[in-house]
Amino acid sequence: MSADAAPTQPLHALRTVRDLVRWGASEFNRAGLVFGHGTDNALDEAFHLVLWSLKLPFDLPAVYLEANLTEAERMAAIDLLQQRVRTRKPAPYLTGESWFAGLSFEVDERVLIPRSPIAELIQARFSPWLKNEPESILDLCAGSGCIGIACAYAFPDAGVDLAEIDAGALELAERNIARHRLGDRVAAVAGDLFQPLAGRRYDLIVANPPYVPAAEWQALAPEYRHEPRRALEAGADGMDVVDRILREAPEHLAEEGLLVCEIGGSGEEFLARYPDIPVSWPEFEKGGDGVFVIEREELSAWLEACGSE
Numbered sequence: 001m002s003a004d005a006a007p008t009q010p011l012h013a014l015r016t017v018r019d020l021v022r023w024g025a026s027e028f029n030r031a032g033l034v035f036g037h038g039t040d041n042a043l044d045e046a047f048h049l050v051l052w053s054l055k056l057p058f059d060l061p062a063v064y065l066e067a068n069l070t071e072a073e074r075m076a077a078i079d080l081l082q083q084r085v086r087t088r089k090p091a092p093y094l095t096g097e098s099w100f101a102g103l104s105f106e107v108d109e110r111v112l113i114p115r116s117p118i119a120e121l122i123q124a125r126f127s128p129w130l131k132n133e134p135e136s137i138l139d140l141c142a143g144s145g146c147i148g149i150a151c152a153y154a155f156p157d158a159g160v161d162l163a164e165i166d167a168g169a170l171e172l173a174e175r176n177i178a179r180h181r182l183g184d185r186v187a188a189v190a191g192d193l194f195q196p197l198a199g200r201r202y203d204l205i206v207a208n209p210p211y212v213p214a215a216e217w218q219a220l221a222p223e224y225r226h227e228p229r230r231a232l233e234a235g236a237d238g239m240d241v242v243d244r245i246l247r248e249a250p251e252h253l254a255e256e257g258l259l260v261c262e263i264g265g266s267g268e269e270f271l272a273r274y275p276d277i278p279v280s281w282p283e284f285e286k287g288g289d290g291v292f293v294i295e296r297e298e299l300s301a302w303l304e305a306c307g308s309e
């Protein structure tokens with residue numbers, strides 16, 4: 001069935017929250033939608049969109065699922081569910097909001113939708129990898145600013161820089177800094193990786209750079225193609241930006257500083273390029289993988305051994 005196909009039952013039969021969620025999920029499955037931007041299945045995605053449209057909490061007590069809706073509410077929820085099918089936009093681009101580490105962020109198509117497993121590391125304050133409380137933190141490739149802003153909550157005395165090359169993304173990062181009233185401690189910095197940060201060193205650098213190989217990016221589902229290409233694609237093996245981060249990070253890490261970097265599903269490409277790099281791979285309880293950590297000292301020694309520093 002094509003994404004534009006007509007609904008398969010008369011819409012007036014949809015009276016309650018439960019009806020709408022059930023119908024929306026069936027429409028999503030019929031249209032072959034792909035999930036992964038906050039939910040991982042059709043029912044959760046439909047539930048999320050219906051409740052958002054009704055301005056109801058996501059932990060709505062079950063008794064309200066049977067409540068009748070007004071005609072305006074019904075039509076607004078149906079319209080949102082149909083937009084999801086018609087446009088193939090991930091739900092957060094339709095609602096303008098995304099959740100990361102328990103915090104709400106404004107999003108639009110200028111930024112990747114937050115979903116990094118690094119959220120779990122932040123909530124664990126990077127234990128056991130981080131030895132000391134960091135005073136200075138860099139969120140490199142910041143997008144919406146979700147990682148740096150969540151770090152600012154986790155480390156209430158730290159100063160945080162959000163570095164980002166894209167002007168549109170940077171504007172959204174600034175809006176999120178204001179949304180969380182963190183302007184006194186968190187700053188957005190424009191530029192290409194470390195270029196605007198000459199002379200600055202950090203106790204902790206956290207990066208979720210683009211790392212998708214070019215051919216893989218071409219084959220992504222429509223939902224992912226709505227995200228900025230520059231946020232995802234990074235050369236033939238996806239390692240173009242990661243490579244620069246590895247080589248330039250020691251100059252911007254404090255003596256005992258830690259680099260945390262996501263490479264997602266590109267582990268094979270990473271290990272093909274750097275078979276002997278002495279990184280550790282944290283395990284995640286809430287799902288996800290593909291994040292490495294390395295201390296400055298180890299990184300510098302490895303680079304020196306490679307003859308690159």
Ligand SMILES: C[S@@+](CC[C@H](N)C(=O)[O-])C[C@H]1O[C@@H](n2cnc3c(N)ncnc32)[C@H](O)[C@@H]1O
Pocket residue numbers: 111112113114115116140141142143144145146147163164165166169191192193208209210228230231232241
């Ligand atoms: C995978 S997204 C991550 C966004 C955000 N940190 C998150 O986890 O949701 C990568 C971001 O890096 C930015 N970026 C790409 N190349 C960059 C570069 N050379 N310097 C700085 N930022 C870059 C992209 O514009 C995009 O916002």
